[in-house]
Amino acid sequence: MLINSGQPPSNMTVDICFCLDCTGSMSRWLSAAKDQMKSIIEGINKLIEKEYPSLKLQLRFAIVGYRDIGDRPQFFTQDFTDKTNQVITFLNTLTASGGGDLPEDVLGALDRCLTLTNWSNTNARFIVLITDAPGHGPELNNNLSIDRHPQGAGTHTVNSICDRLLKKDAEIDLMFCRIKPKATAKMEKAFQTHYDAQKDETGKVFTTIQLFDDKQQETQSFHFVFVLDESGSMTGEWNSLQSAYVAFLTRRNDDQGGDDHFTVVQFDSNARIICQQQSLANTPRSLSMNGGGTDYCQGLNKAGQAIAADHTSSVLFRMTRPKIESIAMREKKNQRM
Structure with missing residues (x-):
């Protein structure tokens, strides 16, 4: 998505924030998800250098690990840094536990990403959401019978989060690395609808990636x-x-x-x-x-x-x-x- 966006300027800062589900259901996926994150963190700079050798690139990463409402602590945060070793060291500390019900506080996690203090003034800003579960409430979850917060969690809504993701001059591309497409289909559609509605105005996109194939899911x-x-x-x-x-x-x-x-x-x-x-x-x-x-x-x-x-x-x-x-x-x- 980044390197296919046309000829970049001679200097570029890229901010990538990983929003990682660390609840109990991710215990079977977390190790493999971490490996893929490490591949991105360690490999994307080399890939861009190969595609655009004259580009002076500053690549910065942040991580927001999240659990559900009532879990203590609920969030684990590594703010933006260009020190990849520091980011990977933090990533290695994250473990999966808690959650209780299937849905998670996805909107609360995205809010935490958006409130990181040192997003740069670049046009290349990304949030990579990695989860196997939908958010709470009827906007994001079809099965409210297993939702401890069937009316939604807190004050955040899809509208309020997407308005901030697509705020003028501070827009953020959202990439969703899905693990269980059926479970998260409604949430995916909700974000896709909001991004598509403002695509011409913002130039930002909502992208989905299937993180694991059917065989990998069966083994878990x-x-x-x-x-x-x-x-x-x-x-x-x-x-x-x-x-x-x-x-x-x-x-x-x-x-x-x-x-x-x-x-x-x-x-x-x-x-x-x-x-x-x-x-x-x-x-x-x-x-x-x-x-x-x-x-x-x-x-x-x-x-x-x-x-x-x-x-x-x-x-x-x-x-x-x-x-x-x-x-x-x-x-x-x-x-x-």
């Missing part, structure tokens, strides 16, 4: 298989076991594991599947125990059937007793555990 989908001993010997431990199980589900919910699937197998002298490849929302929180004898092979075999029926790339296996070597070794050979 997790299937958790629980194999729980419900034999009589577990009577005194059952409540503790169930508490640990529920705590794990709660943690996945807090870290936005909405794409996860869960299978629960319980066994005593026989085994039964309580649920198979269910979404997090449909996975039972309360489990009852039978209290019979103990046959590990029954539980392992039933779990093996569930795993064999699964065609995703990542299966995570959890069992309450240690005799899991046989199934673990079998599945590791398939590189799925």
Whole structure:
């Protein structure tokens, strides 16, 4: 977008602000997203020097990492600098956690980008938004049933943010690196509409890039298989076991594991599947125990059937007793555990 905009002047300052989702759902994407950001930070200067060797370029980067409303802290900020090592060092400190519901405070994050104090007086200003989730509220999110802020978050609206992004003599190109196109389709359309409406006046564009292909997305989908001993010997431990199980589900919910699937197998002298490849929302929180004898092979075999029926790339296996070597070794050979 930058180097295809015609012959540049002899001197140019370029400001690029990365607006990076750091909520729990990004845990599966953050490392790869960081790698792509580093490639841009380290490679764009060389690319432009090759295309325009006479250009005296000052390239400055900033990063706004964001989480959702109620997360503390919510924002992580590296202001503009031309010191790429400093930017990459800051980027390496960012981790993914929190969020709770699927939508995030995208408008609040863009507001934080816009209020950075040292945007330069250049015509080459960019915000690169990287997220797998839409913003809160009906303007950006189609599924309000999973939105803790269904009326929107704070005072920011798409109009108010876009008016600032396209403010005369301070316009900013917005690039959206999307990860889950279906989840963010409404948000993408909202920004596209506003930029298209003022394109002739501002010359600025809204650009979308698909960050990961379908195969990469599939490898980041997790299937958790629980194999729980419900034999009589577990009577005194059952409540503790169930508490640990529920705590794990709660943690996945807090870290936005909405794409996860869960299978629960319980066994005593026989085994039964309580649920198979269910979404997090449909996975039972309360489990009852039978209290019979103990046959590990029954539980392992039933779990093996569930795993064999699964065609995703990542299966995570959890069992309450240690005799899991046989199934673990079998599945590791398939590189799925």
